[in-house]
Amino acid sequence: MNERAIDVRGLNKSFGDRHVVRDVSIAVDTGRITGFLGPNGSGKTTTLRLLCGLLTPDSGEGTVLGLDFRARGDAIKRQTGYMTQKFSLYEDMTLEENLAFVARVHGLEQRRERVEDTLHRLGLFDRRRQLAGALSGGWKQRLALAAATLHEPRLLLLDEPTAGVDPKARREFWDEIHTLAAGGLTVLVSTHYMDEAERCHDIGYILYGRLIARGTADSIIRDSGLVTFLGEGPGIDRAAHLLAQADGVLSASAFGAAVHVSGVKREALEAALAPWRKEPFRWSEVPPSLEDVFIQLMGRERDERYTS
């Protein structure tokens, strides 16, 4: 069962004259966790909604869970769990009531057991009688995940599931997702967090509606051709500020007491750094981080837009 859970090509969607998703083709193998990254307004939510049939694409074809995704939307919905970016369960119902509703609407058998299991599994059992609206942000996210996975879907679409969630809860959240994926579930998850991107099996990066990078984190970093230097020493943050304007430097930003300076052309970058290779600063070449790469990707796309 090594088929593709998602295999769509040429996806397009416009709202009025705003072309929000442009020729997106995306394939996800069964059992993989794919991170979906991109700046605000780049079309992540829209793409997820297109995939689960909440929006009708202007064009595009392909299969989701082996079913024609344009014609079999109903069948796909039954096997897909979708967690929305904005909490969208019923705030005036308790956790238990919300889950019971989801279980019923999916026509599940042994509802009571499954609701209780899910409540236990996600550590929500003690709060089952609380109103969903009274939960804090992180607990709401857990409830939403519980609701999205209750019917044991084969595909899980998560839209920024950990926005505003504390680190411990986030880790638990991701452990949970990895457990589910180990059981054969395919996950497509949008996020703005780099550490979460690194927890994914592979990554898709979307910008202005185009999917411009796809692959594992390592391959994306390798393919970027980016060179990054790490600078340390007192006052380096002020240096970073000036470096950012220099030719050959794509980005220079502070990471605590250190700075990452990146560029695509090694010689140009070296030249820009030369004036700063002196005491008290120390420089060393490091592998670029995903964030460096994404910042570069954003810049590159912008340049292309100006030239085209």
Add this chain to the structure above:
Amino acid sequence: MRGSLPRILAVLLKEFTQLRRDRITYAMILVMPVMQLLIFGYAINMDPRHLPAAVLSHDTSTLANSVVSALERTGYVDVRYLPRSDEELDQLIRRGQVLLGITIPPDFTRRVLKGERAQILAEADASDPQAAAGALAAVSVLPTEALRNERVGLGMPRSTAPPFEVVVHRRYNPESRSPFNIVPGLLGIILSMTLVMMTAMAVTRERERGTMETLLSTPATPVEIMVGKLTPYVVVGLIQTVVVLVMARGLFSVPMARTAAGWLALACGIVLFIVGNLSLGYLISTVARSQLQAMQMSMFYMLPSIFLSGFAFPFLGLPPWARVLGEIIPVTHFLRIVRGALLKEQVLADMGNDLLALGLFVLAVAGAALARSRTTLD
């Protein structure tokens, strides 16, 4: 105080900005008063004229005809039907096609000429006392006015007592008790008000709170969602009906249906009416973009339901164009059904048209609501 002026201005400008964005509210602010004023200003007439009447004349003499023309000359009633039998006349009144039925006995002319006490019978549908009063006003002037010229021609002295008298029957509500009319009417208004408003929020609330996205990502279809959302309110409507009817009986002594057939007819009307209101509310909720808009649209619907349905003013006293509008409103038909069943002992056969109208309303509105329901967010 001087310091708070800029802040007042800030809030004030913000309110205007938001008001301007909310197109429908904006339109309502202007359209509502203009439309309502035009419609109700012209439609409502506290002194209704041209009420429909029927004359059953067993006497074909010119004298009897003069009485009929005198009746029409008052302007209060129009003789629309000339039934041939008591049964026919009775049915016209019972079904509400006429408010007034005049029966002229076969010996009318003979008795007038002989100076004996001639009588004609005027039966008014007093289930709506206000309307009946209008019709009976026309009748009351007949004895002195009707045969004035004829009497001169026949050489009768002008000064003697009127040549005939009118026997008045107020049917269905002989004591003209207005609760008999108002309380059943209130049932229609109360049901409309609660059911339309409650369901008008149904979809709008989900959209406003964002829960629509979850709902649509489940396998539930639009029909399933609609039926699921409306069914609880059918129960609400039935409970309200029972409460109103029990109070009508207990507090206001309003008569109830007296036969099983009457109850059956009433039950059919109530169920259709409840479903019709719920469908309308649901349709509103698929159109309105916020709960406030849903409220406004419900209000917009309630005013004609009160004024053009025969609740506040006699339906037959409205101008023809307003009656056409009224026929579209379910409350109009429901009022006829409830008053018919409770006061006039109507059965299914008498209500055919009104039940059919309610049925058509349900089909059209529920169909439109479903057509507007979406399975996607776009």
